[in-house]
Amino acid sequence: MDAILQIKGLCKYFGPTVANNHIDFTLERGEIRGLAGENGSGKSTLLQQIAGIYIKDEGTMILNGKEYNPKNPVDAIKNKIGIVVQELGVLNNLPAAVNVFAGRLGQFKKGPVLDMKEIYRQAEALFDKYGLMKVPFEKTCDTMHIESRKMVELARALSGDPDILILDEVTQSLSQNNRNMLYRLISQLKEAGKTIIIITHDLEEMIEICDNISVLRDGELIETCSCDDITVDRIKQLMVGREISGDYYRTDSESDYSDEVMLEVKNVTVPDEVEDVSFELHKGEILGFCGLSDSGIHDLGKVLYGITSYKNGSVTLKQKNIEIRSIHDAISNGMAYVPKDRDAEALMMTDSIASNFALPSLDELQGKKPYISPSSIKQMAQKGVDDYSVKCSSIYQHMDGLSGGNKQKVNLGRWLLKDLDVIIMDCPTRGVDVSVKAYIYHVMQNAKKNGLAIILISDELPEVLGMSDRLIVMKNGKIRGTFTRGENFTQEALIEVMV
Numbered sequence: 001m002d003a004i005l006q007i008k009g010l011c012k013y014f015g016p017t018v019a020n021n022h023i024d025f026t027l028e029r030g031e032i033r034g035l036a037g038e039n040g041s042g043k044s045t046l047l048q049q050i051a052g053i054y055i056k057d058e059g060t061m062i063l064n065g066k067e068y069n070p071k072n073p074v075d076a077i078k079n080k081i082g083i084v085v086q087e088l089g090v091l092n093n094l095p096a097a098v099n100v101f102a103g104r105l106g107q108f109k110k111g112p113v114l115d116m117k118e119i120y121r122q123a124e125a126l127f128d129k130y131g132l133m134k135v136p137f138e139k140t141c142d143t144m145h146i147e148s149r150k151m152v153e154l155a156r157a158l159s160g161d162p163d164i165l166i167l168d169e170v171t172q173s174l175s176q177n178n179r180n181m182l183y184r185l186i187s188q189l190k191e192a193g194k195t196i197i198i199i200t201h202d203l204e205e206m207i208e209i210c211d212n213i214s215v216l217r218d219g220e221l222i223e224t225c226s227c228d229d230i231t232v233d234r235i236k237q238l239m240v241g242r243e244i245s246g247d248y249y250r251t252d253s254e255s256d257y258s259d260e261v262m263l264e265v266k267n268v269t270v271p272d273e274v275e276d277v278s279f280e281l282h283k284g285e286i287l288g289f290c291g292l293s294d295s296g297i298h299d300l301g302k303v304l305y306g307i308t309s310y311k312n313g314s315v316t317l318k319q320k321n322i323e324i325r326s327i328h329d330a331i332s333n334g335m336a337y338v339p340k341d342r343d344a345e346a347l348m349m350t351d352s353i354a355s356n357f358a359l360p361s362l363d364e365l366q367g368k369k370p371y372i373s374p375s376s377i378k379q380m381a382q383k384g385v386d387d388y389s390v391k392c393s394s395i396y397q398h399m400d401g402l403s404g405g406n407k408q409k410v411n412l413g414r415w416l417l418k419d420l421d422v423i424i425m426d427c428p429t430r431g432v433d434v435s436v437k438a439y440i441y442h443v444m445q446n447a448k449k450n451g452l453a454i455i456l457i458s459d460e461l462p463e464v465l466g467m468s469d470r471l472i473v474m475k476n477g478k479i480r481g482t483f484t485r486g487e488n489f490t491q492e493a494l495i496e497v498m499v
Contacts, residue, residue, distance in 0.1 A: 002028060002030075003028055004163060004195050006061070007026070008060050009024065009058060010025070010056055011023075011058035012042075012056060021220045022058075022220070023219075023221045027164070028195070029193060031190075033212050034212070034227070035216065036206060036213055036216070036235050036238075036239055037216035037239055037433070038240060038436075039404050039433045040391070041219065043199050044085075047168055047199070048083070048085070050083075050166065051166055052073045053085070056069075073103065074104075080164065081163070081166070082165050082166065084166070084168060085168050086199070090153060094141065095139060095141075096137045096140075096141055097119045099152050100123045100126065100137075108122075120138065123155065124137065127155060132181070146341045147175060150173045154182075163195060164194070165197070167197070167198045168199045169200060169431050171205060172427070172429075172460070176498070177499075178293050201431070201433050207231075212226055213235065217239060239435075240435060248438050249441060250445060254485055254486040255486065256284070257448075258283035258285075261280045261318045263280070263304070263316070263317060263318065263455075265277060265281075265313070265316075266278050267313035268303060268312070269311050273299040273300075273303070274474075274477045276313075277296075277474075277477075277479055281455060284449070284453065285448070285453055285454065285470070286454045288464035288468030288470070288472065289301075289471075289474060291475055292475065292498050295475050298340060304424055305324070305330045305335060305337040306324050306326040306327045309325070317333055319421065320334075333421075334422065335423070335424070336415035336424070337423075338412060338426060340426040340457075342407060343407070349398075350399070352396045353398075353402075354380075354381035357377075357395075357417070358380055358414075359414065378395065384417055388443070391403070392406065404436075408429075408431070412425075412440065412443065421452070422452075423447070423452060423454055425454060425457065426457040427460075441466070441467060445467075461491045470483065471494070473494055473498055480498070
């Protein structure tokens with residue numbers, strides 16, 4: 001055995017909260033280690049101490065036989081440790097290529113200025129070396145989709161030729177073809193003797209990829225198991241301290257929805273994004289959309305909600321005979337949108353839970369009064385916290401102090417408190433643990449039973465297959481196939497059309 005990293009008695013506190021409690025953790029050179037646990041179990045905190053984002057409060061870390069105490073991420077990079085964090089870690093106002101080398105731009109200085117040509121050249125060489133999905137290097141990251149931004153983060157982590165690569169919830173931001181790319185990359189790195197630590201809430205994926213899996217619960221390391229000897233059910237049991245029973249996805253095998261059309265989309269075209277897209281969404285239907293990267297599924301969600309203007313075609317709420325041309329059209333006529341990137345595009349991260357619950361309902365809360373009373377906001381927020389089981393200290397806690405699962409409960413719950421006709425959900429279970437996933441699927445099924453029309457956009461094929469009545473596959477911005485629940489509803493059938 002050749003240990004590259006040994007951790008003993010590691011502790012991290014955030015005020016009275018014990019995030020990591022005397023953790024002992026050893027990594028072998030060339031090992032792929034999975035880290036499992038519910039949201040808030042301390043997984044990301046552990047990895048961020050290894051990567052220098054947080055400084056440990058107690059304990060020791062030994063890296064390559066020497067004591068290791070990183071003061072910041074640049075210090076970790078110098079010690080050949082790279083990380084891709086769960087939430088986006090790019091500098092949005094800087095070009096992608098500059099982000100790749102952020103913190104180490106001094107090597108590109110020519111006098112007082114940066115040699116941008118050399119930065120672009122080396123960024124392209126790095127992407128070629130590791131077979132990463134190409135991105136427009138000269139564009140700022142705030143103009144890119146989350147998948148492209150994750151590629152930039154991955155390239156930055158790889159640019160230091162790390163001996164330990166940490167991947168915190170990377171795959172859930174990627175479409176199937178880029179997941180396959182990442183699996184190949186992980187295999188290549190292992191063959192080269194590199195060590196990889198992976199957090200993913202897809203437990204089947206974790207067992208398939210990893211050599212060993214460590215399970216955390218309530219900040220403590222519960223057990224480390226070989227992937228040859230572990231099952232998904234056993235991991236779940238270790239995560240929550242009990243057996244998890246009950247259904248995960250829908251149990252019915254046929255589609256079931258009203259004939260009543262809620263949303264009609266005709267020949268919608270946005271240059272370079274979607275082309276000639278037409279479909280109908282029915283009352284009580286879950287209509288799924290899937291595809292590879294650049295398929296247009298995520299762009300389509302923004303078009304339907306009026307965020308992106310379409311050049312040709314129409315998006316019409318049939319019952320009200322209203323064409324959706326703007327966000328105002330959508331929100332004032334019973335439509336909701338839950339974006340893939342909740343922290344950057346949906347939630348006010350430095351504001352309170354109460355403010356976030358109130359935001360989509362300001363008109364309703366104000367009514368005919370010239371102001372919104374704090375008591376009405378308090379009442380709505382408390383109902384949302386109670387109805388959607390948000391774990392928090394109070395409704396006035398800031399969003400950035402919540403786990404990913406609880407953030408998403410606020411993100412979904414604040415819309416579902418309203419009187420809606422249509423909701424668009426783009427990757428609604430990204431970055432949440434198995435118990436919160438099951439909870440969200442339960443909420444979706446209840447909303448469906450109550451007649452809500454749901455568009456489910458997802459990079460997770462088991463998710464769209466498990467939850468949809470009908471499923472539309474897109475490729476290069478166009479619809480390539482439509483599947484109905486119970487009729488050839490398999491991953492193999494979808495992939496055949498997707499590729």
